[in-house]
Amino acid sequence: MRRRKSYATIKDVANAAGVSISTVSRVLNNKDDVSPETSAKIHTVINELNYTSSLAARSMRSQRTNVIGVIMPDVVTSYCIEVLRGINQAITQSDYDLIIYTTGDIWRSGTADQERRYVALLNGSITDGMIVVTPVATHFSTNAPVVVVDPNNGSPNYPAVIATNQAGASTAMAYLTGLGHRRIGFITGRLELASASHRLQGYKEGLVAVGIPLDETLIQIGDYEAPRAIECARALLSLEDPPTAIFASNDISAMGVYQAAREAGRRIPQDLAVVGFDNVRDAVFLNPPLTTVDQFISEMGSIATNMVIKLVKGEALETDLYKISTQLVVRGSCLPLARGDNDVATVPPRKSLYVPPA
Amino acid sequence: MRRRKSYATIKDVANAAGVSISTVSRVLNNKDDVSPETSAKIHTVINELNYTSSLAARSMRSQRTNVIGVIMPDVVTSYCIEVLRGINQAITQSDYDLIIYTTGDIWRSGTADQERRYVALLNGSITDGMIVVTPVATHFSTNAPVVVVDPNNGSPNYPAVIATNQAGASTAMAYLTGLGHRRIGFITGRLELASASHRLQGYKEGLVAVGIPLDETLIQIGDYEAPRAIECARALLSLEDPPTAIFASNDISAMGVYQAAREAGRRIPQDLAVVGFDNVRDAVFLNPPLTTVDQFISEMGSIATNMVIKLVKGEALETDLYKISTQLVVRGSCLPLARGDNDVATVPPRKSLYVPPA
DNA sequence: CTGTTAGCGCGTTCAA
DNA sequence: TTGAACGCGCTAACAG
Numbered sequence: 136m137r138r139r140k141s142y143a144t145i146k147d148v149a150n151a152a153g154v155s156i157s158t159v160s161r162v163l164n165n166k167d168d169v170s171p172e173t174s175a176k177i178h179t180v181i182n183e184l185n186y187t188s189s190l191a192a193r194s195m196r197s198q199r200t201n202v203i204g205v206i207m208p209d210v211v212t213s214y215c216i217e218v219l220r221g222i223n224q225a226i227t228q229s230d231y232d233l234i235i236y237t238t239g240d241i242w243r244s245g246t247a248d249q250e251r252r253y254v255a256l257l258n259g260s261i262t263d264g265m266i267v268v269t270p271v272a273t274h275f276s277t278n279a280p281v282v283v284v285d286p287n288n289g290s291p292n293y294p295a296v297i298a299t300n301q302a303g304a305s306t307a308m309a310y311l312t313g314l315g316h317r318r319i320g321f322i323t324g325r326l327e328l329a330s331a332s333h334r335l336q337g338y339k340e341g342l343v344a345v346g347i348p349l350d351e352t353l354i355q356i357g358d359y360e361a362p363r364a365i366e367c368a369r370a371l372l373s374l375e376d377p378p379t380a381i382f383a384s385n386d387i388s389a390m391g392v393y394q395a396a397r398e399a400g401r402r403i404p405q406d407l408a409v410v411g412f413d414n415v416r417d418a419v420f421l422n423p424p425l426t427t428v429d430q431f432i433s434e435m436g437s438i439a440t441n442m443v444i445k446l447v448k449g450e451a452l453e454t455d456l457y458k459i460s461t462q463l464v465v466r467g468s469c470l471p472l473a474r475g476d477n478d479v480a481t482v483p484p485r486k487s488l489y490v491p492p493a
Numbered sequence: 494m495r496r497r498k499s500y501a502t503i504k505d506v507a508n509a510a511g512v513s514i515s516t517v518s519r520v521l522n523n524k525d526d527v528s529p530e531t532s533a534k535i536h537t538v539i540n541e542l543n544y545t546s547s548l549a550a551r552s553m554r555s556q557r558t559n560v561i562g563v564i565m566p567d568v569v570t571s572y573c574i575e576v577l578r579g580i581n582q583a584i585t586q587s588d589y590d591l592i593i594y595t596t597g598d599i600w601r602s603g604t605a606d607q608e609r610r611y612v613a614l615l616n617g618s619i620t621d622g623m624i625v626v627t628p629v630a631t632h633f634s635t636n637a638p639v640v641v642v643d644p645n646n647g648s649p650n651y652p653a654v655i656a657t658n659q660a661g662a663s664t665a666m667a668y669l670t671g672l673g674h675r676r677i678g679f680i681t682g683r684l685e686l687a688s689a690s691h692r693l694q695g696y697k698e699g700l701v702a703v704g705i706p707l708d709e710t711l712i713q714i715g716d717y718e719a720p721r722a723i724e725c726a727r728a729l730l731s732l733e734d735p736p737t738a739i740f741a742s743n744d745i746s747a748m749g750v751y752q753a754a755r756e757a758g759r760r761i762p763q764d765l766a767v768v769g770f771d772n773v774r775d776a777v778f779l780n781p782p783l784t785t786v787d788q789f790i791s792e793m794g795s796i797a798t799n800m801v802i803k804l805v806k807g808e809a810l811e812t813d814l815y816k817i818s819t820q821l822v823v824r825g826s827c828l829p830l831a832r833g834d835n836d837v838a839t840v841p842p843r844k845s846l847y848v849p850p851a
Numbered sequence: 852c853t854g855t856t857a858g859c860g861c862g863t864t865c866a867a
Numbered sequence: 868t869t870g871a872a873c874g875c876g877c878t879a880a881c882a883g
Contacts, residue, residue, distance in 0.1 A: 142613060142635055144860055155870045160862055168868060185634040187613035191549040192860035195875050210568070210593065211578045220569045223595070235568065235593040237581070255500060255545035261619055276543040277500055361778070390778040397780070420719070420748040422755070422780035502876060513854045518878055526852055550876035553859050 143184040152180040163188060194261050203443055204262035205235045206253045208269060212359065213387050213415050214432060218268055218284060221436025229444055234262065247272035254281065264443040266436075267293075269328065280446030282439045287329040294446070296439045296457045298430040300333035301340065303461030304382075307410045307428050308341020310463055311380050315472035316408060317347055320371040320378035322357040322364055322388050331359070334384050334412060353378055357388050364391025372399045372407075379472055380408035386415040389425055389468075408469035423467030430461045501542040510538045521546055552619050561801055562620035563593045564611045566627060570717065571745050571773050572790060576626055576642060579794025587802055592620060605630035612639065622801040624794075625651075627686065638804030640797045645687040652804070654797045654815045656788040658691035659698065661819030662740075665768045665786050666699020668821055669738050673830035674766060675705055678729040678736035680715040680722055680746050689717070692742050692770060711736055715746050722749025730757045730765075737830055738766035744773040747783055747826075766827035781825030788819045 145163075149156045154173060161169050162177045180186075194200040205222060207215050219235070226233045236253055250267060254275040257265055264280035271287045283295040291297075311319055321338045324331030335354075342349055352374060355367035364383060368391055371378055383389040389411030393403060401407045403423060411418060414429035438457055445452060503521075507514045512531060519527050520535045538544075552558040563580060565573050577593070584591045594611055608625060612633040615623055622638035629645045641653040649655075669677055679696045682689030693712075700707055710732060713725035722741060726749055729736055741747040747769030751761060759765045761781060769776060772787035796815055803810060 145862095146860075156860090157862080157864095157871080158869060161869085164862075170868065173868085185609065185613065187610055189553070189860055190614050191553045191619055192875090193862080195547070195549045195553065195860085195877090196862045197875095209581060211574070211581050216569070216574055223567060223569050233595055235595075237591055237593075251543070252545055255543070256548050261549055390775065393778060393780070417748065417775050417778075420751060420775075421778065422751070504876075514876090515855080515878080516853060519853085522878080528852060531853085547876055550859090551878080553861095553876080554878045555859090 143186040145186075145188065147184060148177065148180050148186050151184065152177045190261055200261055200263050201231055202234050202262050203231045203440065203447075204257040204265035205233065206250065206257070206265060206267045206270075207235060207237050210235060210237055213385070213413065214359070215268065217413070217415065217432035218436040221433030221438075222266065222440045223436075224433070225437035225440035225444075229440075231263070231444060251275055264447040266439045266443055269330075280443050282442045282446070284435055284439050285330060291456070294442055294452055294455045294457075296435045296442070296459065298330070298432075298435065298459050299461050300330050300430070301337040303412065303428040303430055303463075304334040304337020305341040305344065306337075306461065306463050307382055307412070308338055309344065310426075310465070311382065311408060311410060311469065312341065312345045312347070314380075314408065314469060316378075316380040317472075318350070318353065318376065318378040318380070319347075320353045320355065320368075320381040322355050322367045322371075322381065322383045322392070324357060324359040324384035324388070326356065328359075331384060338382060357384060359385050359388060361387050361391040361394070364388035365395050368392040368395035369399070372396065372401060378407075380410070380469065382410045382412075384412055386411040386413045386418050386425060386427055389418075389427065390421065393421060404468050404470040408472075410469060414464055418464075419466065421468075426466045426468045427464055428461050429464045431459050435459055501544040503544075503546065505542060506535065506538050506544050509542065510535045548619055558619055558621050559589055560592050560620050561589045561798065561805075562615040562623035563591065564608060564615070564623060564625045564628075565593065565595050568593060568595055571743070571771065572717070573626065575771070575773065575790035576794040579791030579796075580624065580798045581794075582791070583795035583798035583802075587798075589621070589802060609633055622805040624797045624801055627688075638801050640801045640804070642793055642797050643688060649814075652800055652810055652813045652815075654793045654800070654817065656688070656790075656793065656817050657819050658688050658788070659695040661770065661786040661788055661821075662692040662695020663699040663702065664695075664819065664821050665740055665770070666696055667702065668784075668823070669740065669766060669768060669827065670699065670703045670705070672738075672766065672827060674736075674738040675830075676708070676711065676734065676736040676738070677705075678711045678713065678726075678739040680713050680725045680729075680739065680741045680750070682715060682717040682742035682746070684714065686717075689742060696740060715742060717743050717746060719745050719749040719752070722746035723753050726750040726753035727757070730754065730759060736765075738768070738827065740768045740770075742770055744769040744771045744776050744783060744785055747776075747785065748779065751779060762826050762828040766830075768827060772822055776822075777824065779826075784824045784826045785822055786819050787822045789817050793817055 145156055145159050149159045159177055162174050209215055236257055250270050250272040254277055266282050266284060268284045269287055270283055273288050274292055275281055281293045283291050283293045285297055286295055323335050326332055339349060355370055357363050357367050371381060372395060381392050383392050389409055392409050396403055396407050403409055411425050411427035414427045418425040418427050442452060503514055503517050507517045517535055520532050567573055594615055608628050608630040612635055624640050624642060626642045627645055628641055631646050632650055633639055639651045641649050641651045643655055644653055681693050684690055697707060713728055715721050715725050729739060730753060739750050741750050747767055750767050754761055754765050761767055769783050769785035771790060772785045776783040776785050800810060
């Protein structure tokens with residue numbers, strides 16, 4: 136499996152153009168001291184040979200690659216996809232290219248050692264700066280710019296973009312309790328993640344705020360994924376005294392609740408109010424459209440991207456800790472708690488308003 | 494912005510351990526001819542210095558990186574996300590790491606030149622082999638393994654994984670016409686993509702098969718995205734003689750149809766049958782669950798991944814052209830066309846069966 | 852078992 | 868305006 140010089144190198148270009156390597160290099164880097172003819176000649180050859188300078192060799196010398204790296208635990212969960220969406224958008228409007236690095240294993244990675252390894256791997260070579268998403272590690276061995284998104288530890292050592300998970304959750308609770316709900320089920324996220332425990336705190340906080348005692352049976356341990364959420368919702372709905380509302384720790388879990396409710400013959404929102412978290416893109420397409428807490432995930436991605444780019448360029452940051460406030464997006468999945476069983480007529484009909492996510 | 498030797502190099506390790514550089518290299522690559530003590534000593538130092546070998550330098554020498562590269566037009570459309578899901582899964586079960594490369598611009602990229610540039614960029618340096626998703630380019634200048642997913646040109650020059658788009662679409666049409674529908678609207682995808690025109694062909698084929706004349710007003714030009722699909726569906730539904738069924742070129746577009754139908758007060762499936770394409774993860778969470786054509790996108794990703802890995806290892810492929818047959822997944826978004834307006838009672842109640850996508 | 856030597860492809864001096 | 872020489876961090880061949 137040895138492949139040597141399978142592609143054109145700067146040497147090939149130099150030979151074909153009848154000039155020296157360094158002249159080609161100069162042309163590549165737009166130095167001004169090259170005669171127009173030589174330059175033109177070289178460009179022709181470059182096109183003919185389909186030459187591209189080697190990222191590896193180039194970065195090894197110049198420490199400059201025009202590439203921003205992203206390290207994520209995975210690229211398939213809705214959260215990561217949304218972050219990516221934002222990063223993607225910010226990259227589009229910049230001169231930088233994007234490399235996403237992942238082991239592909241949701242569970243295996245996420246360890247501090249892995250993260251550190253990756254940061255070193257990319258930053259030591261092919262990346263000008265990087266974004267680490269939901270890191271557990273607190274320190275990375277690199278002095279190239281690092282920006283962190285939603286770190287899993289308290290006070291990040293790097294410029295960070297974070298969401299106000301707890302406040303968002305308690306806002307949602309305030310909404311539900313305001314509608315008269317008192318038995319509110321909760322499906323947690325992956326509790327080993329900071330976001331999940333913060334949302335749980337928000338749930339409890341919301342209960343305390345209106346003096347509802349905590350009922351542990353109303354809390355189900357989820358994992359941010361639909362299958363588990365379906366089970367959780369089934370458990371809640373088959374309780375002797377089932378909740379009239381369920382607050383799911385993310386939208387995917389809320390979709391699981393929809394599924395379980397349909398199975399159980401419970402109508403949303405008449406028989407069961409549902410609130411999600413994230414405001415994922417598809418939330419608006421559910422029937423009824425999902426009321427959820429928007430945490431502007433994709434914004435977090437684009438802000439983080441702009442932060443690293445600034446740092447790479449040597450500019451200063453306005454702030455090292457960028458907090459993004461969550462916001463409740465009210466759509467059609469909740470109704471006021473009706474005392475008389477299906478007293479739906481008393482509430483205004485919900486409009487099928489298209490509320491674009493983010 | 495010049496940063497020199499910001500991180501530990503192999504030289505630092507060698508100095509700190511009091512050995513030569515090559516000895517360290519041997520330890521790094523698990524060569525057997527190193528004394529246990531030396532090896533242990535070096536490992537200690539490596540940990541202390543938090544050393545990671547530079548990907549750039551390493552790959553430049555050894556042409557071996559243990560990294561598989563993916564080049565995609567973007568990382569935010571549902572199609573790409575699904576492909577990624579499959580790649581992700583296959584990578585998990587391998588020893589390889591994954592790098593995803595994208596310009597982040599859905600529209601800017603997708604040009605043959607860009608693709609060629611990226612392939613050269615990654616393969617010339619940091620990647621052992623790569624997967625190019627929906628390429629328009631037909632040839633890449635590299636002899637490192639390349640596998641192509643759903644190429645936009647006829648006969649790919651590289652091992653490829655492709656979906657049977659046309660057949661899938663005509664199957665869906667057969668289903669709809671079998672239910673008695675004769676006025677069937679169609680929302681296309683981005684017609685510059687091969688998949689989109691193949692699906693359109695399948696639509697027409699399905700019409701021809703049962704002798705329904707083509708009505709151009711029933712074909713709306715979409716772009717695989719929801720907002721456009723909503724407009725298309727609105728147009729179809731406000732036709733003088735509106736369709737009784739709409740076949741959308743992908744699930745995201747089908748979600749747009751749901752939205753437009755809701756606005757127009759049309760119930761799905763009673764008043765309007767809807768079929769999608771892709772079988773995206775969330776299709777099952779829609780209400781009613783979406784009947785769609787599964788093209789096993791994520792399988793395509795994992796198969797492609799396993800193919801490159803084989804090639805990288807120097808193993809032979811069973812086949813160079815892997816066709817994945819589509820399959821209709823019947824859920825709840827279609828009913829037989831009822832002559833007597835809302836003659837719903839004649840059909841069996843749809844079960845809310847959980848059909849896991851893929 | 853370990854050190855020395857020679858590049859990989861490229862950018863950057865320094866001379867010419 | 869251009870070319871020769873050097874070294875980035877690393878691996879592989881060859882000596883010892």
